[in-house]
Amino acid sequence: MTGVSEFSFDRLDDLAKEPIVITVAGHANHGKTSVIRTLARDANFGQVADEAGTTKDIKPTRIHLNHRTMMRICDTPGLERASDALAACGRDFTIDDVKDYFQTQPECEQDRIILGQVLQSHAVLYVVDSSQQPKEKYRDEFQLLCRSKVPVIPILNFHEVPETYKERWVDYFERYNCHLHTFYDAHQRSPEDDERLYVRLREVLKSSLHKQFLGAWIHSIQRRQQDADGRSTRAIVDLVWKAAAYRAERLCVGEEKAAEEKAVADDLRRAIEQMESHAHTTIARAYGFTDDDVENIGLGQSAAPIWKMERWNRPRIWQLACLTGIAAGAAGGAVIDLIVGGTSLIFFAICGAAVGLVMGVISAAAYERSSKEEKVTGIVPVELGLFLAERAVALARNLRRRGCAKDGPERVANTPPALQSETVLVLKETIAELQRKTVSLGRFQKTRQGQELSEELLEVIEQELRRPLGRGDELDGHPSK
Ligand SMILES: Nc1nc2c(ncn2[C@@H]2O[C@H](COP(=O)(O)OP(=O)(O)O)[C@@H](O)[C@H]2O)c(=O)[nH]1
Numbered sequence: 001m002t003g004v005s006e007f008s009f010d011r012l013d014d015l016a017k018e019p020i021v022i023t024v025a026g027h028a029n030h031g032k033t034s035v036i037r038t039l040a041r042d043a044n045f046g047q048v049a050d051e052a053g054t055t056k057d058i059k060p061t062r063i064h065l066n067h068r069t070m071m072r073i074c075d076t077p078g079l080e081r082a083s084d085a086l087a088a089c090g091r092d093f094t095i096d097d098v099k100d101y102f103q104t105q106p107e108c109e110q111d112r113i114i115l116g117q118v119l120q121s122h123a124v125l126y127v128v129d130s131s132q133q134p135k136e137k138y139r140d141e142f143q144l145l146c147r148s149k150v151p152v153i154p155i156l157n158f159h160e161v162p163e164t165y166k167e168r169w170v171d172y173f174e175r176y177n178c179h180l181h182t183f184y185d186a187h188q189r190s191p192e193d194d195e196r197l198y199v200r201l202r203e204v205l206k207s208s209l210h211k212q213f214l215g216a217w218i219h220s221i222q223r224r225q226q227d228a229d230g231r232s233t234r235a236i237v238d239l240v241w242k243a244a245a246y247r248a249e250r251l252c253v254g255e256e257k258a259a260e261e262k263a264v265a266d267d268l269r270r271a272i273e274q275m276e277s278h279a280h281t282t283i284a285r286a287y288g289f290t291d292d293d294v295e296n297i298g299l300g301q302s303a304a305p306i307w308k309m310e311r312w313n314r315p316r317i318w319q320l321a322c323l324t325g326i327a328a329g330a331a332g333g334a335v336i337d338l339i340v341g342g343t344s345l346i347f348f349a350i351c352g353a354a355v356g357l358v359m360g361v362i363s364a365a366a367y368e369r370s371s372k373e374e375k376v377t378g379i380v381p382v383e384l385g386l387f388l389a390e391r392a393v394a395l396a397r398n399l400r401r402r403g404c405a406k407d408g409p410e411r412v413a414n415t416p417p418a419l420q421s422e423t424v425l426v427l428k429e430t431i432a433e434l435q436r437k438t439v440s441l442g443r444f445q446k447t448r449q450g451q452e453l454s455e456e457l458l459e460v461i462e463q464e465l466r467r468p469l470g471r472g473d474e475l476d477g478h479p480s481k
């Protein structure tokens, strides 16, 4: 393999002088613009619509490295007049015949521009919607492009839709002796598909510098995916840890209890929502999306019961301290009496009685309240911790595979697919331990037990992200039936 080791970064300047130029061509509405968006991870590139003629002119997106353009991927409008050109130019046509034909026909202006762009490229990606049957007009387009002598790679788009004519398209291209096709789906990104596409490109490019760069680029796709998985795994583990360690606490007496319990429940919900939102944003960014690409309608009923309340009487340590203080005061009075030799015994006895009375009244009132005082503590129950992890994993899995051409935000599932039993075990153990912990979260994380739990959780969550799921399992967040 022409790998990263063969590409020297000293040659970036040479490459920037002659970047790789790729033209994406094909019939209108087969997903050319969408493929570019997903391939370049650029959801704002061009216009995508379910109607013909949205792309009106040639538009490039650029792949940069160190602020220099290494590759240009050019979008084109749909080819429309290939069949007319072939009919006019005869079976043994040359590309110059077609150029002349397009030049002389005013209605072929768009096709003339596309052909001009194709002829300036190092390779062409010919995008077809594989959910449609191959038709004669597509064959004419493909033949025309192949005569340009620029290498053509057929991209069988719409790969993940349930009904496709993939085999027929493959037969069709092979009949023209073209075995370079590759599958793609602009709505469901797969780093493996990206990689296969770039491997195909590397096969057809002539320049060794271009080939070497693509080798490095392919390598960086894998690395970037690993980085993104790592970042989103950490965000999920962080969410579970922080939620499980969180305490919402209030002190209350008698009738205040109902109101304080509600306040604790509200605190807890707000805190969890904030933690979740932070984790979801981190996950979205890890995969190249923004906050706007995620829609979370909240925890909903599926999270109920969302908290566990614990009540316990407030420790009485301060009361002991108070009593100790009084005793110390009395002892102090006795010492003074001794020092002044008992000459003003009556005066100090009166003062001592007055102070004792005030202290007694205060401490009796405080004791009265504190004996009834309870601490209401809201903690995250294990089921909610699991639920938060399931939702975050489902979101990460979906964003990890989401193309950049899909409309609307990614919904956070309220009935996410279940995690594997090993993951559930590790999660339960972690949450239970965090609920038992007596030190701060930061200190617990540094303990040996904390580190072991964290590493175990990181490992199982990362496996969950990479776990291949059945069709439909993860798409709408509902488990497959
Ligand atoms: N399901 C699915 N829809 C796609 C795919 N590629 C494109 N589309 C949709 O097909 C329509 C046309 O896409 P567009 O990129 O504008 O096609 P273009 O005219 O060839 O550039 C849009 O509604 C896209 O969202 C795909 O791989 N899968």
Ligand SMILES: [Mg+2]
Pocket: 032, 033, 034, 046, 047, 048, 054, 055, 075, 076, 077
């Ligand atoms: Mg388009």
